[in-house]
Amino acid sequence: MQNTLRPRFRHAAFAIWARNMLVLRKMMGPSIVINLGEPLLYMVGLGFGLGLYIGGQMDMPYLTFLASGFLAASAMNTATFEALFGVFTRMVPQKSYDAMLASPIEIADILAGEILYCATKSVIHGTGILVVATLLGAVSGWQALWVLPILFLVGLTFASLALIMTAFASSYAYFSYYTTLVMMPLMMLSGVFFPVSVLPEVMQNILYGLPLIHAVQLVRPLMAGLPVTDVALHLSVLVAYGVVGYLIGVRLVRKRLSV
């Protein structure tokens, strides 16, 4: 019993990932429009418009500041939405997990496959934003490509955290609590749109205990061509949130489905 209960990474997770990728491939057309259209609007609207007023008050153009913050936040959003709505759809109304569980695959494998897929979506979406940002001149050089693996990790982290919500959810309506009470404040305050240094110190300390700010601080210097500092700290916070989220998520989903 013990060894079936301890989640461990197995090859079976890729079967779930592959299943989801096959679905994604079918919807490639519409998703490209969304992937490129949305960041374009943000960067042109906010980056150029607002950037005019903010001007040279930072060590980088505001467009670069915004694009990099936005890139990190979008990895969070993409993975979170997939792990909430996508996972819920497959788990509850579609009963896809019931079918999967009749094979050698177990719940830990399914959820590992799901978060891998969520993170993959974050990278795909992020690549779109990176291309748009490059075309708008917000990227300083090739080292910006390092953000792609970072976005993958950010996707894993936030997908894992969202799994906890999904495991509890009784309907889609439940997710608005998470998006409004957790995601929105994180996005507004974690240094995506303005530097956190303008916030009170207490607030800054709280924010450093949460994951998004660490994603932003890894992505931003890579985009701006500046040296990245505290890499180990940022990575560890993201990994820690991800691991804890995944383990709790597996436990909860197991409780929900093993009846």
Next chain:
Amino acid sequence: MQPVVDIRGLTKRFGDREVLRGLDLAVPAGVCFGVLGPNGAGKTTLLRALLGLTPVSGGEIRVFGESMPVAGRAVRARCGVVPQADNLDPDFTVIENLRVYAGYFGLSAVAVADRIRELLAFVELTDRADAPIATLSGGMKRRLTMARALINRPELIILDEPTTGLDPQVRRMIWARLRALREQGRTLLLTTHYMDEAERLCDELVIIDHGQILERGSPRDLIRKHVEPEVLEVRGKVEQAGSALANSADTRIELIGDIHYCYTRDARSLLATLEQHRELTFLHRPSSLEDVFLKLTGHELRD
């Protein structure tokens, strides 16, 4: 020979509700084995427990000689499951459903290409290979679910109410396929509350209710043991029928709704009586597994 499924003293509680109460069950290899019971008897829970999908409260389960749920992955790799509710993947076509499902067993699309062609022919869906799931009828979905359960060439096939809600044509087609699978030497374990299905398919069966086994044996033996060979179902005004049947010797009579069920070894004298009562209509038939089932599980409604 070692039984394919060997269950001893299986209990399962949901809170303080006991769904399975000390169940003992052995399914020999190569048979079609039926688990019969009214709704809520514990059939589905039994199947889930035996696949290692739900923790049990007590007892022991061995499948292929391996202990469950510890050996869950290895055991499920050798099983095929047709669940009660269709859970085909709506994001895919017929053939994609089979390919993706093969992936769950670690089988690559290339490796199962021939197998998929074979299975589509087996369930007569070859010409629907590229159809999206939403366009399939209930019968087609069921057949596809059956094909999906066979993708890994399972030794044990578990079917939870395989023909519920299907039309007579599809039911007969599925029965024929299940018999063909048994001919190939596979073991079938199915739940049903269609007695005609059990009578036609099962070599052996158990009748369970309230989480316990009430009776076990072959359909024929159970009928012989529990009910008289002939049944007359008499319909008409209850009082009239009652008085007409009042003096029938050697007949066990049960009144259910407005029908008198008369169980007897020899229906001749009853038939003669009914000849004189033209106001009553009747149906004379051999007794069936359904009569056994109703005798053992009672007549009150279940939901």
